[in-house]
Amino acid sequence: MGTMDRNVKEKSVMLIAGSFLATISIVASAQAEEFPDVVVDASHSELGEPFLRNGDDIPIRDLQELSAGLGELSQEDVMSLLGAPIVPSVVGQDDSWLYNVSLPLPGKNYLVCQYRVSFSQQVLSSLEWRRPQCEHLFSELSVPAQPQKVSFSDGFLFDFDNYIVSSQGRSELRRVLQDAQSKFQSLSISVTGHTDRIGAAEYNMHLSEERAKAVADALVQWGVNPGSISYEGRGESEPVVNCPNIAGAELKKCLAPNRRVEILLKESA
Structure with missing residues (x-):
């Protein structure tokens, strides 16, 4: 050598x-x-x-x-x-x-x-x-990098019933972006927001959309081409836990995994 x-x-x-x-x-x-x-x-x-x-x-x-x-x-x-x-x-x-x-x-x-x-x-x-x-x-x-999915659960990116990205959330998002930029030659990003079933379905859909948009906006601020990012909210329609026969604070705690933002990172076509 x-x-x-x-x-x-x-x-x-x-x-x-x-x-x-x-x-x-x-x-x-x-x-x-x-x-x-x-x-x-x-x-x-x-x-x-x-x-x-x-x-x-x-x-x-x-x-x-x-x-x-x-x-x-x-x-x-x-x-x-x-x-x-x-x-x-x-x-x-x-x-x-x-x-x-x-x-x-x-x-x-x-x-x-x-x-x-x-x-x-x-x-x-x-x-x-x-x-x-x-x-x-x-x-x-x-060799094309394999698609990567990153999920941020409740309380990390956002406070409950809020769509302003927290300081710790911004730091972690930036780290994820830098890591992805080192792996993918032409990065494509999809952001999807999810909520739990507490509250009205229409309100939850709006909240999930605002959260997905907030994440996408942060990535654009750090230099990502807006044309390479898509985002959407799916409200309460895709839960990962159901938590039957629970109410009040225990229900809120049990449903926390449903309140999430998922980011799909992949090579653009």
């Missing part, structure tokens, strides 16, 4: 693994013989700015579209998907273009990978990751 491509970066800082070694040798693998190699003597000083590789945040879906377009996409098509290569002077030639691509890792980390795009007669002919760990990570990221 090469040193430079093992680097895991925070969004603001690139950490060079192994910089304390007397000499760092970057050796190309047999799978990527034509990638340029560098040998750096780090015995007297830290690696400088030229060796801090910054990658481009290219959507996985665009990289997948590139793979599907082998033998068809023109250089202009590739430029529209990836932007300019790191050596702009080669644009327009029947040659290979190099890119530095940031592939996301859990949390705020990412792996910077060299990626080569080659052409024959200005038509896309081959694609290659320099390191096998980059190819493996790209393959993992290309």
